[in-house]
Amino acid sequence: MVEFSALGPISGIPDSDMDTVQRLYRVWIRKYERNALRTEYYNAHERVKNLGIAVPDKLASRFHACVGWPAKAVKTLADLSVFDGFHLPDGEDTHGVEQIMDANRFDLIVPETIINAYTHSCAFLTVFQDPDDGRRVRVIPRPATWSAAIWDYMRNRIKAALTITDIDEYGDVTDMNIWLPNMVYRCFRNHGAWKAVACPNDWPYPTVVPVCYDPQAERPFGRSRITRPLMALTDAAIRTMLRMEVGAEFYSAPSLWFLGLDPEAFQDKWSSLVSSINSVSRDQNDEIPTLQQVRQMTMQPHSDMLRTIALMVSSETSIPVNDLGITMDNPASAEAMMAAERKLSREADRQNHLFSYALEETIRMVVCLQEHIPPSDMPDTLTGIRCQWQPTKEISIGARADAFSKIAGVSEAFARSETGWRYAGFDHDDIADIMDTIRSQDARGILDRLVGDAGKAQKQDSETQQADATETRNAGESADVGGLTA
Numbered sequence: 001m002v003e004f005s006a007l008g009p010i011s012g013i014p015d016s017d018m019d020t021v022q023r024l025y026r027v028w029i030r031k032y033e034r035n036a037l038r039t040e041y042y043n044a045h046e047r048v049k050n051l052g053i054a055v056p057d058k059l060a061s062r063f064h065a066c067v068g069w070p071a072k073a074v075k076t077l078a079d080l081s082v083f084d085g086f087h088l089p090d091g092e093d094t095h096g097v098e099q100i101m102d103a104n105r106f107d108l109i110v111p112e113t114i115i116n117a118y119t120h121s122c123a124f125l126t127v128f129q130d131p132d133d134g135r136r137v138r139v140i141p142r143p144a145t146w147s148a149a150i151w152d153y154m155r156n157r158i159k160a161a162l163t164i165t166d167i168d169e170y171g172d173v174t175d176m177n178i179w180l181p182n183m184v185y186r187c188f189r190n191h192g193a194w195k196a197v198a199c200p201n202d203w204p205y206p207t208v209v210p211v212c213y214d215p216q217a218e219r220p221f222g223r224s225r226i227t228r229p230l231m232a233l234t235d236a237a238i239r240t241m242l243r244m245e246v247g248a249e250f251y252s253a254p255s256l257w258f259l260g261l262d263p264e265a266f267q268d269k270w271s272s273l274v275s276s277i278n279s280v281s282r283d284q285n286d287e288i289p290t291l292q293q294v295r296q297m298t299m300q301p302h303s304d305m306l307r308t309i310a311l312m313v314s315s316e317t318s319i320p321v322n323d324l325g326i327t328m329d330n331p332a333s334a335e336a337m338m339a340a341e342r343k344l345s346r347e348a349d350r351q352n353h354l355f356s357y358a359l360e361e362t363i364r365m366v367v368c369l370q371e372h373i374p375p376s377d378m379p380d381t382l383t384g385i386r387c388q389w390q391p392t393k394e395i396s397i398g399a400r401a402d403a404f405s406k407i408a409g410v411s412e413a414f415a416r417s418e419t420g421w422r423y424a425g426f427d428h429d430d431i432a433d434i435m436d437t438i439r440s441q442d443a444r445g446i447l448d449r450l451v452g453d454a455g456k457a458q459k460q461d462s463e464t465q466q467a468d469a470t471e472t473r474n475a476g477e478s479a480d481v482g483g484l485t486a
Contacts, residue, residue, distance in 0.1 A: 012196035
């Protein structure tokens with residue numbers, strides 16, 4: 001376990017907040033060991049937990065094997081959560097959401113935040129007004145290994161949070177941020193003394209948004225995809241591979257026994273094994289030594305055990321066993337493969353729904369801080385923002401096109417909406433181009449109608465004027481004829 005020095009007093013933080021800071025620091029230290037352990041399993045840095053029965057510890061210490069099942073459990077589900085931007089009310093970006101996404105690289109921070117959440121149960125999106133950059137609002141992801149938070153069960157949100165931003169070569173923390181309501185403390189340690197710089201903001205609670213996997217009432221920060229059963233099964237798989245590796249060494253060199261032969265007859269046993277021609281002389285009684293070969297061990301029991309462990313991992317993670325590198329004697333049917341995919345896609349749909357709340361809250365917080373809008377006065381153009389994800393199920397382009405044409409044939413509005421084109425399988429950028437084209441065509445059509453209506457009105461006015469002139473001329477001619485008659 002990594003040892004961290006205790007947190008001393010911090011100049012610049014009042015005593016009323018210091019108790020919360022100390023509590024956050026204790027939470028981080030208490031959770032660090034398990035978070036670091038899951039990071040090791042994700043990176044395949046786990047060590048052999050030898051039982052010391054079949055394989056000596058001396059051999060086990062020299063064995064290095066990597067089993068990537070924990071990373072597979074994280075990435076397989078994370079690959080189904082593909083962020084596809086935000087749906088804006090009326091399609092108008094009145095608050096510069098696209099510019100915020102580009103400036104903070106949402107296309108990068110969202111995937112890495114999701115992977116961290118699946119690895120450690122949660123990750124955090126911090127929203128910070130940087131005083132060194134004109135109070136520009138930044139969104140920075142933070143992993144659970146270098147963060148801690150306290151949950152407010154009364155208000156169902158984060159009460160306070162801590163993020164570690166730097167440590168020295170001895171493992172001591174030298175830089176961290178404390179997130180409290182209406183305040184962020186930037187803390188620095190110099191020559192053993194802590195100092196804090198207060199950065200007030202207009203937000204009534206900490207500007208930290210949790211991104212969690214499978215949160216529960218008693219576990220608001222969720223749980224990890226790298227569960228205890230998965231770590232235990234990974235250890236069992238490594239031990240099985242260790243036994244297979246040691247067995248392969250004996251399997252490669254056959255065990256030979258010469259009965260009635262002096263052991264000193266073979267000075268170099270390895271040379272005798274690899275030589276194509278060998279000879280053995282008779283013994284002192286002029287008898288020929290008897291040669292016997294011990295039956296080689298089989299690798300089948302180890303392969304069967306590894307297959308059994310993979311089946312248990314598949315059950316724990318809902319990942320098809322074929323994706324774990326195990327080939328079954330009877331290949332899975334198409335129905336079985338679809339059933340396995342449905343398990344993951346349903347879980348991904350549920351998680352995308354939970355992730356949407358976090359991302360929507362983050363983007364609203366950024367806009368409100370930039371435009372100095374209090375949460376109580378948030379306009380409908382912000383409350384109506386919705387997060388969009390690419391479909392989790394694989395559907396052929398032909399099937400999508402057929403469904404789109406049938407629905408559009410019934411409802412023309414479907415073919416002219418973002419929802420319709422997203423249903424057809426287009427991504428965020430393509431849909432934006434399509435909607436711009438539709439709006440341009442609509443505007444051109446409106447202009448054409450206005451020009452046409454103006455032309456019609458002008459023509460009608462001209463015809464009316466001509467009719468009036470003709471009627472006036474006819475009336476004058478009638479008066480002249482009447483005068484002549486009289």
